[in-house]
Amino acid sequence: MTALTLDVRDVTKRFGDGETAVLAVRGVSLAVQPGEIVLIMGPSGSGKTTLLSMMGALLKPTGGSIRLDGTAISELSESRLPDIRLRQFGFIFQDFNLLSALSVLENVAIVAELAGLRGRAARDKATTLLTELGLAARLDFLPEKLSGGEKQRVAIARALINDPTLILADEPTANLDSKIGHEIMRLLRSIAKEQGRSVVIVSHDQRIRDIADRVLWLEDGAFKDIVTMATDPVCGMAVERERAVSAEKDGDTFFCCSRGCREEFLGGLREDGRADGRQPHGWSRLAGALRSRRRRASTTQSDAS
Amino acid sequence: MLLARRNLFRDRTRFVLSVLGVAVSVGLILLLAGYRAGVYRQASAYLDNTPGSVVVAEQGIRDFLGTSSVLPPGALEAVRSTPGVDRVIPVISSFVIFERHERKDGFFLIGYDPAAGGGPWRLVEGREPTADDDLVIDRTTARQHEIAIGDLVTLLDREATVVGLSEETTFWAGSIAFARAATLESLLRSPGLRSFLLVSPAQGTSAEGLVDQLDLAGTEVLLKRDVIANDARLMARVYDAPIGLMVAIAFVVGVLVVGLVIYTATIERRREYGAVKAIGARNRTLYRVVTTQALIAAVVGALVGIGLAYGAGAALMSWRPQFLVAIEPTVIGVVLASSLVMALLAALIPARSVARLEPAEVFRG
Numbered sequence: 001m002t003a004l005t006l007d008v009r010d011v012t013k014r015f016g017d018g019e020t021a022v023l024a025v026r027g028v029s030l031a032v033q034p035g036e037i038v039l040i041m042g043p044s045g046s047g048k049t050t051l052l053s054m055m056g057a058l059l060k061p062t063g064g065s066i067r068l069d070g071t072a073i074s075e076l077s078e079s080r081l082p083d084i085r086l087r088q089f090g091f092i093f094q095d096f097n098l099l100s101a102l103s104v105l106e107n108v109a110i111v112a113e114l115a116g117l118r119g120r121a122a123r124d125k126a127t128t129l130l131t132e133l134g135l136a137a138r139l140d141f142l143p144e145k146l147s148g149g150e151k152q153r154v155a156i157a158r159a160l161i162n163d164p165t166l167i168l169a170d171e172p173t174a175n176l177d178s179k180i181g182h183e184i185m186r187l188l189r190s191i192a193k194e195q196g197r198s199v200v201i202v203s204h205d206q207r208i209r210d211i212a213d214r215v216l217w218l219e220d221g222a223f224k225d226i227v228t229m230a231t232d233p234v235c236g237m238a239v240e241r242e243r244a245v246s247a248e249k250d251g252d253t254f255f256c257c258s259r260g261c262r263e264e265f266l267g268g269l270r271e272d273g274r275a276d277g278r279q280p281h282g283w284s285r286l287a288g289a290l291r292s293r294r295r296r297a298s299t300t301q302s303d304a305s
Numbered sequence: 306m307l308l309a310r311r312n313l314f315r316d317r318t319r320f321v322l323s324v325l326g327v328a329v330s331v332g333l334i335l336l337l338a339g340y341r342a343g344v345y346r347q348a349s350a351y352l353d354n355t356p357g358s359v360v361v362a363e364q365g366i367r368d369f370l371g372t373s374s375v376l377p378p379g380a381l382e383a384v385r386s387t388p389g390v391d392r393v394i395p396v397i398s399s400f401v402i403f404e405r406h407e408r409k410d411g412f413f414l415i416g417y418d419p420a421a422g423g424g425p426w427r428l429v430e431g432r433e434p435t436a437d438d439d440l441v442i443d444r445t446t447a448r449q450h451e452i453a454i455g456d457l458v459t460l461l462d463r464e465a466t467v468v469g470l471s472e473e474t475t476f477w478a479g480s481i482a483f484a485r486a487a488t489l490e491s492l493l494r495s496p497g498l499r500s501f502l503l504v505s506p507a508q509g510t511s512a513e514g515l516v517d518q519l520d521l522a523g524t525e526v527l528l529k530r531d532v533i534a535n536d537a538r539l540m541a542r543v544y545d546a547p548i549g550l551m552v553a554i555a556f557v558v559g560v561l562v563v564g565l566v567i568y569t570a571t572i573e574r575r576r577e578y579g580a581v582k583a584i585g586a587r588n589r590t591l592y593r594v595v596t597t598q599a600l601i602a603a604v605v606g607a608l609v610g611i612g613l614a615y616g617a618g619a620a621l622m623s624w625r626p627q628f629l630v631a632i633e634p635t636v637i638g639v640v641l642a643s644s645l646v647m648a649l650l651a652a653l654i655p656a657r658s659v660a661r662l663e664p665a666e667v668f669r670g
Contacts, residue, residue: 049668052668053665053668056583058583058663058664058665058667058668059665082582082585082586082587083585084585085583085584085585085664086584086585086586087585089585091580091583091584093580093667093668094668095576097576097577097579097580097667098577099308099311099574099577099580099581100315100574100577101308101311101312101314101315101574102307102308102311106307106311110307110308111584111585114584114585114586114590115585158584170668
């Protein structure tokens with residue numbers, strides 16, 4: 001049996017006390033294998049970011065335990081956590097969060113220096129890494145001079161510079177166009193598969209499912225069986241099939257978030273066949289419907305861990 | 306630290322403003338301190354430049370500038386005959402108002418005997434007074450009142466002829482003028498009047514020993530340095546409170562300028578600091594970044610401020626020669642140290658703000 005990189009057991013996070021207390025994460029368990037890519041999806045406010053923060057030792061869980069390479073990081077004192085974050089985790093942020101006053105090279109080298117590498121050695125290591133990521137010509141550029149994809153590659157280099165065990169990425173493709181988003185996804189996949197690092201991604205981006213080994217659905221602070229999820233063909237919202245308003249069409253079942261969407265969906269399909277040839281809202285509705293069908297065919301994950 | 310330097314120099318306008326803020330603050334502190342030192346130096350100039358280490362004054366008089374002293378008759382002879390006395394310089398001092406071109410000004414008039422000493426120590430033009438109506442006045446005062454050698458000046462109810470011009474003789478209440486002792490005796494209608502005796506001990510006698518030996522009725526015998534210190538205290542009562550207040554204000558302004566600049570620079574980069582903290586930087590690393598920024602701004606500002614103070618001091622003395630701005634090396638050292646304190650104080654609030662940053666915030670868009 002392979003040793004787990006990350007072992008999250010029955011983790012709970014409560015904010016506040018008494019009547020105002022909010023249970024953001026409820027008894028979540030998750031095990032991540034070395035080299036595995038886990039994608040956590042879910043609606044806004046579902047607890048994804050809180051869970052990611054706890055996994056990255058940025059936030060202490062109220063209950064449960066989190067172990068990284070066998071070390072119970074949830075039990076460690078605050079004073080020991082910076083070192084764990086520096087050496088064991090690589091963080092990739094939605095907004096890149098590069099240091100605007102530093103060059104590309106310095107942005108990466110500074111993290112190696114924080115870990116104790118001397119200036120020259122840190123710069124050499126950062127140069128090598130950035131060159132591998134295709135940024136050799138951008139070493140002296142300030143972040144403001146880079147494209148979104150370049151910024152995210154710098155952020156990835158920064159996340160990798162201290163050879164972390166686990167990469168935690170928060171919406172890594174959110175601010176990128178489709179092409180660059182794919183490029184970043186491929187990069188994350190190669191980090192996991194070629195370097196054997198585990199990658200946990202929190203995202204709304206459905207495209208990331210393509211590279212993920214496992215997709216988990218977090219809702220109301222707990223993992224839910226992803227097989228029950230579908231996408232509303234009208235508004236694109238992820239909905240639970242059991243709670244959704246269903247619509248039958250041509251022998252297929254579609255799931256809508258509300259009666260309004262259902263009516264619009266059925267009406268839209270009816271209007272598609274109108275004599276005037278007008279296509280209300282174009283192909284997007286049909287594409288949404290097709291996505292919904294494709295998902296039903298492909299989602300087989302039933303257990304989070 | 307690279308990050309501190311880059312953060313600071315990234316916005317050049319803000320950096321220049323912070324340096325200027327500190328420079329003006331430090332420059333003002335130095336200028337005020339220099340002015341204060343100048344006032345003290347001018348106030349003690351006569352005693353500093355006149356021989357003697359012991360001062361004999363009227364009983365109860367413990368300073369040279371603040372009050373008039375009248376020695377009891379026979380005091381001069383008694384001091385001269387005291388064993389261990391090498392030299393005695395008797396002087397009469399009186400503050401008089403003179404008038405020239407319908408403008409009034411003050412003279413701290415010293416009456417002395419040219420043969421015994423106690424006259425101008427830096428006579429730059431003309432000669433010492435030889436006749437009863439001869440007068441040596443300060444050159445700066447002469448310029449201000451357009452007085453040249455040979456001109457007449459009205460002193461009380463008589464006129465005196467300016468025969469010489471001296472330097473280093475301006476001070477806070479006007480300037481020092483010199484006449485023969487007989488002139489003052491006549492002017493003040495007090496024949497035989499002596500205000501102070503400046504006494505030099507003979508070889509083998511210490512000034513302190515001489516003070517003990519000069520036990521004369523109706524007199525106060527003090528070390529000259531104590532009289533100078535008493536004059537300084539007198540000056541302090543006039544100058545120290547307002548100058549101290551202005552120095553404190555300048556210091557606070559300096560702290561606020563650096564503090565505000567560093568605080569805004571920190572708040573602006575709050576998210577970046579959060580990211581650095583999330584990545585694994587400890588609070589002390591971030592404190593160092595913030596404090597280094599404040600120190601760079603304060604030290605560069607202080608150095609510019611020192612230059613500014615010298616420039617402003619020279620301009621002030623050229624514009625108003627009666628003012629002396631004496632910027633002393635020790636004060637520069639104190640001001641540089643103050644600028645470091647300024648930086649540390651200025652970094653307090655931004656550092657607290659960084660310390661309170663929750664690294665998890667960086668994940669919340």
